[in-house]
Amino acid sequence: MTREPDVSDEPHKFQLRTGAARMLSLVELPIGTLTSDFSHQMAGGQDPKWQKDPADQNFDYMFKLLIIGNSSVGKTSFLFRYADDSFTSAFVSTVGIDFKVKTVFRHDKRVKLQIWDTAGQERYRTITTAYYRGAMGFILMYDITNEESFNSVQDWVTQIKTYSWDNAQVILVGNKCDMEDERVISYERGKQLAEQLGIEFFETSAKENINVKAVFERLVDIICDKMSESLDTDPNIINSGSKGTRLTEQPAGPQNGSCNC
Numbered sequence: 118m119t120r121e122p123d124v125s126d127e128p129h130k131f132q133l134r135t136g137a138a139r140m141l142s143l144v145e146l147p148i149g150t151l152t153s154d155f156s157h158q159m160a161g162g163q164d165p166k167w168q169k170d171p172a173d174q175n176f177d178y179m180f181k182l183l184i185i186g187n188s189s190v191g192k193t194s195f196l197f198r199y200a201d202d203s204f205t206s207a208f209v210s211t212v213g214i215d216f217k218v219k220t221v222f223r224h225d226k227r228v229k230l231q232i233w234d235t236a237g238q239e240r241y242r243t244i245t246t247a248y249y250r251g252a253m254g255f256i257l258m259y260d261i262t263n264e265e266s267f268n269s270v271q272d273w274v275t276q277i278k279t280y281s282w283d284n285a286q287v288i289l290v291g292n293k294c295d296m297e298d299e300r301v302i303s304y305e306r307g308k309q310l311a312e313q314l315g316i317e318f319f320e321t322s323a324k325e326n327i328n329v330k331a332v333f334e335r336l337v338d339i340i341c342d343k344m345s346e347s348l349d350t351d352p353n354i355i356n357s358g359s360k361g362t363r364l365t366e367q368p369a370g371p372q373n374g375s376c377n378c
Contacts, residue, residue, distance in 0.1 A: 186258035
């Protein structure tokens with residue numbers, strides 16, 4: 118005997134369809150949208166970008182940072198050296214995008230860094246540029262032993278200008294400065310390019326742990342300084358509605374970013 122449709126089944130079918138739709142919508146959203154409060158703030162066209170996330174009391178601020186540059190310049194090794202103090206010489210190309218989280222203390226503030234490691238290959242460019250939105254800072258990396266990676270810096274700057282917000286901070290990094298015998302890009306060329314772009318410059322080595330921590334600390338300080346300027350301009354950015362305390366004084370000029378290998 119054919120079973121007559123039971124109207125009581127309809128709500129269950131509706132719930133299943135709704136649940137599936139929700140899961141699908143989560144899959145379609147970039148991870149950064151789910152984890153970064155800044156992405157939501159940028160998308161809303163508002164400017165509470167320095168606002169503390171009230172849902173998490175374990176940090177005062179969260180900065181979304183991206184490491185970008187051509188494939189094989191050492192982005193993943195650079196991230197692992199900073200986040201885990203580890204290094205491996207084995208090269209494994211990043212597929213799409215990955216990230217690590219590290220909490221640091223800067224100027225009496227607990228800052229949660231959400232650091233995204235992006236794939237450098239052209240075929241992943243559509244995926245990776247989707248994560249630029251809401252990023253507070255970029256580490257733009259080239260390999261001092263690879264002329265092509267250096268020549269691509271301007272293209273990466275264009276990507277930043279196209280897909281990120283106007284006040285995103287950038288530091289240019291010449292990586293693998295321990296490989297002095299294979300160097301093709303001099304420190305002076307890197308420094309000159311950074312000056313032309315109006316950004317700061319470091320040479321680093323993830324292998325020898327040279328200037329890795331200094332790069333992240335300097336980038337965080339620059340962002341904090343911009344935050345303080347925004348607070349001075351518009352005190353209502355912070356939830357309390359009162360003028361926030363400056364997170365840092367005007368930072369001193371950058372230390373010598375040369376490799377000193």
